[in-house]
Amino acid sequence: MQNYKASSQSGQPLKFTTSDSCDRIKDEFQFLQAQYHSLKLECDKLASEKSEMQRHYIMYYEMSYGLNIEMHKQAEIVKRLNGICAQVLPYLSQEHQQQVMGAIERAKQVTPPEMNSIIR
Numbered sequence: 665m666q667n668y669k670a671s672s673q674s675g676q677p678l679k680f681t682t683s684d685s686c687d688r689i690k691d692e693f694q695f696l697q698a699q700y701h702s703l704k705l706e707c708d709k710l711a712s713e714k715s716e717m718q719r720h721y722i723m724y725y726e727m728s729y730g731l732n733i734e735m736h737k738q739a740e741i742v743k744r745l746n747g748i749c750a751q752v753l754p755y756l757s758q759e760h761q762q763q764v765m766g767a768i769e770r771a772k773q774v775t776p777p778e779m780n781s782i783i784r
Contacts, residue, residue: 753761
């Protein structure tokens, strides 16, 4: 085996043998391997979380898209029903016209809590 001398701060020579160097390299390699393993586990965990987040994003996007379509459908229904009411209204008696107009105005001013109670 080869011996290498190096001076320490105390002035005494330190001996580095090939065996000591190999042991230090082995220890350092094992430390780096453990770090690599822990980083790989963390990376796998983050990749899994990313996939889960993407799945949730797609699910929420589809829900949002469906709600948007439903809102447009409801708006079209309201428009058509309003047109029907406007066409039928002149054929009603004056008294009924006033009742229908009042009902239409009340329907236009419905609040979210009222909608919730109607849906239930």
